[in-house]
Amino acid sequence: MDYMTLRTYKKPEFKSLGCPVSNCIYTEDKSLADKSDAIVFIARSLGRKPKKLPHQRWVWVTHESSCYSGEAGGAWAGMFNWTMTFRRDSTIFTPYQFVVEREKPLAKNFTAIALKKTKLVAWMVSNCHTKSNRERYVAELKKHIPVDVYGGCGPLKCSKRDNERCLENINRDYKFYLSFENSISTDYVTEKFWKMLDRDIVTVTRGPANYSRVGIKPEWHINTNDFKSPKDLAAYLKYLDKNVTAYVQYLEWKNQYTTGNRLKAYCDLCAKLNDPSEPVTWFRPGTLANWFNKGHCIAPKDLNFKRRKRRQTDTFIYLDGHGVLIF
Structure with a gap:
């Protein structure tokens, strides 16, 4: 609840979040796992894997960069259906904050x-x-x-x-x-x-x-x-x-x-759970890591500071929207 910034809301109902589709509730009571339609897992603190029921969507959440995070293997491989991350192509786009x-x-x-x-x-x-x-x-x-x-x-x-x-x-x-x-x-x-x-x-x-x-x-x-x-x-x-x-x-x-905060992402999650046309999807073993990591931890390309000696005729120009400044 702390990580998801939900503890500050008095009632565990999506109505309190102001969601357009609001017939969802959220809880951290693990005894209710077998009654839930979705379980949200924080990627870096998965703990013991519960039993997965056929109707459930398991949601993989991370806000660590692709350089520091990856899919858990072993018993967790192939368990996740949806993603909630800062990546724009996540199932549910969940940046640190919104404008x-x-x-x-x-x-x-x-x-x-x-x-x-x-x-x-x-x-x-x-x-x-x-x-x-x-x-x-x-x-x-x-x-x-x-x-x-x-x-x-x-x-x-x-x-x-x-x-x-x-x-x-x-x-x-x-x-x-x-x-x-x-x-x-x-x-x-x-x-x-x-x-x-x-x-x-x-x-x-x-x-x-x-x-x-x-x-x-x-x-x-x-x-x-x-x-x-x-x-x-x-x-x-x-x-x-x-x-x-x-x-x-x-x-x-x-x-x-x-x-703005992450509430929009939670509203999107509730809406998806209510959408009968939402396709059944899941990440087969290894494909979540491939999606999140492969090619997405990018080496810096701006650290070559050696530059040719400036000739007397070189001119550097900056456009500022109002005029031109020449160096």
């Missing part, structure tokens, strides 16, 4: 907010050795622009107990925040992005190539995939630092949108 339109738009003056910021780039991080090699990328980025590193991997300390206070200080003082994933995996966008969405800061992302697949528009963040090198990214961030109009364009959308 939703605000019922009442805000009216923040982001220009005034931006002009009060005194620092450039911040990064909070505690895992210093990752499959994405984000630490190498940031080391190169720091050669071209100041990056203040908080947490276990940097000189600026911020304990988990003080996490919220640190985030608020970063939100107040910095223009950019690095939301770099620990591994590059298809559709894998974690809290590193989502925790900054409702804050007055521009997020720089490094993760899957196509954030649009999971509902994150290009104009909502700065994607390292759009730059040939950390040096080019640094040049663009410096440009935005000097051009408040262009910088604010990356913030103004936050007046219209906010973060």
